[in-house]
Amino acid sequence: MxxxxxxxxxxxxxxxxxxxxxxxxxxxxxxxxxxxxxxxxxxxxxxxxxxxxxxxxxxxxxxxxxxxxxxxxxxxxxxxxxxxxxxxxxxxxxxxxxxxxxxxxxxxxxxxxxxxxxxxxxxxxxxxxxxxxxxxxxxxxxxxxxxxxxxxxxxxxxxxxxxxxxxxxxxxxxxxxxxxxxxxxxxxxxxxxxxxxxxxSRPPIAAETAKANLRAAWNLPQDQAIAYEREMQGITFATDDAAEGRAAFAEKRPATFRGR
Missing domain, CATH: 3.90.226.10 (2-enoyl-CoA Hydratase; Chain A, domain 1)
Known part of the structure; x- marks a missing residue:
């Protein structure tokens, strides 16, 4: 586009x-x-x-x-x-x-x-x-x-x-x-x-989630902010990009992130 x-x-x-x-x-x-x-x-x-x-x-x-x-x-x-x-x-x-x-x-x-x-x-x-x-x-x-x-x-x-x-x-x-x-x-x-x-160059879902998580951290009490962060970590961990990141690390090669 x-x-x-x-x-x-x-x-x-x-x-x-x-x-x-x-x-x-x-x-x-x-x-x-x-x-x-x-x-x-x-x-x-x-x-x-x-x-x-x-x-x-x-x-x-x-x-x-x-x-x-x-x-x-x-x-x-x-x-x-x-x-x-x-x-x-x-x-x-x-x-x-x-x-x-x-x-x-x-x-x-x-x-x-x-x-x-x-x-x-x-x-x-x-x-x-x-x-x-x-x-x-x-x-x-x-x-x-x-x-x-x-x-x-x-x-x-x-x-x-x-x-x-x-x-x-x-x-x-x-x-x-x-x-x-x-x-x-x-x-x-x-x-x-x-x-x-x-x-x-970073995984786009993780980068956008980091931005959203920072905004939540400003607005939530500490315990809720930590709980929210844990949920966001779980969501990003389940992405194809996270699997690619782990595979690239294990295989000692550059990762290719696709925003999925």
Whole structure:
């Protein structure tokens, strides 16, 4: 299956088992419109349905990862309730079952920070910066900002970002645990795609289950999380890929995983 975007504002490229999804509105710092959100919903559905795609890289064009929602378009919603019920790009990313790596190439502000937090692994360019600036405009983030930020960097650091709205640089983001790696800007995309290819080489059912299990671990009490993990282990152990992995190990050969 070929994954295609129906808007030039989001570009999708595939190589092997890896898809790269790139916001492509550099003149507006990749600020997301409702049109882009709707397109991302359709792209995520296609990625989930495509068994040939096993990992995804999410990034931006130019000097920004994403400045979040396009503020100039927010008054198009007739009521706050309509705004509340809009189809959100962070919700779309949360529905992506495949492992996803954020390649944060520049500004990750507001909804851009939320989108990066929604990804499973975050890599940043050394020129990247991060902020939750909504408080400066009179509101707060609504795409999971508080819970995801607190889970990543702790309550005190999250409070500092959420209550001041001021940015932090890539070095501090790594020190706080917001990102896993900081690399030179001109090496970021290659590193993200390299890591995605490594993940894509793993058994896809196991990789997707690991993602689902991590999400459960955040949301369940410890005993329930361990019990859930045991059930997921049993399911993955019963797959053809797991049998292939055991056979390849015994026979000292590379395994061939088929997602079955």
């Amino acid at each position: 070929t994954i295609a975007s129906d808007t030039e504002l989001i570009v999708v490229e595939t190589e092997g088992h890896v898809a790269t999804v790139r916001l492509n509105r550099p003149d507006k710092l990749n600020a997301v419109t409702q049109e882009m959100s709707d397109a991302l919903v359709r792209i995520v559905r296609a990625l989930n349905d495509d068994q040939g795609i096993r990992a995804v890289v999410y990034t931006g064009t130019g000097r920004a990862f994403s400045a979040g929602s396009d503020i100039s378009t927010l008054d198009q919603y007739e009521t706050p309730w309509q705004f509340r019920n809009r189809r959100d790009y962070c919700d779309a990313l949360r529905e992506l079952r495949k492992p996803v790596i954020a390649a944060i190439n520049g500004y990750a502000f507001g909804g851009g920070l939320e989108a990066s937090l929604t990804c499973d692994i975050r890599l940043a360019a050394d020129t990247a910066s991060f902020a939750a600036p909504e408080v400066k405009l009179g509101w707060i983030g609504g795409g999971g900002m508080s819970v995801l930020l607190a889970n990543s960097i702790g309550a005190s650091n999250a409070a500092l970002m959420l209550m001041t709205g001021d940015p932090i640089d890539a070095a501090k983001a790594q020190a706080w645990g917001l990102v896993s790696e900081v690399v030179a800007a001109d090496q970021l995309l290659a590193r993200a795609q390299e890591l995605a290819a490594i993940i894509a």
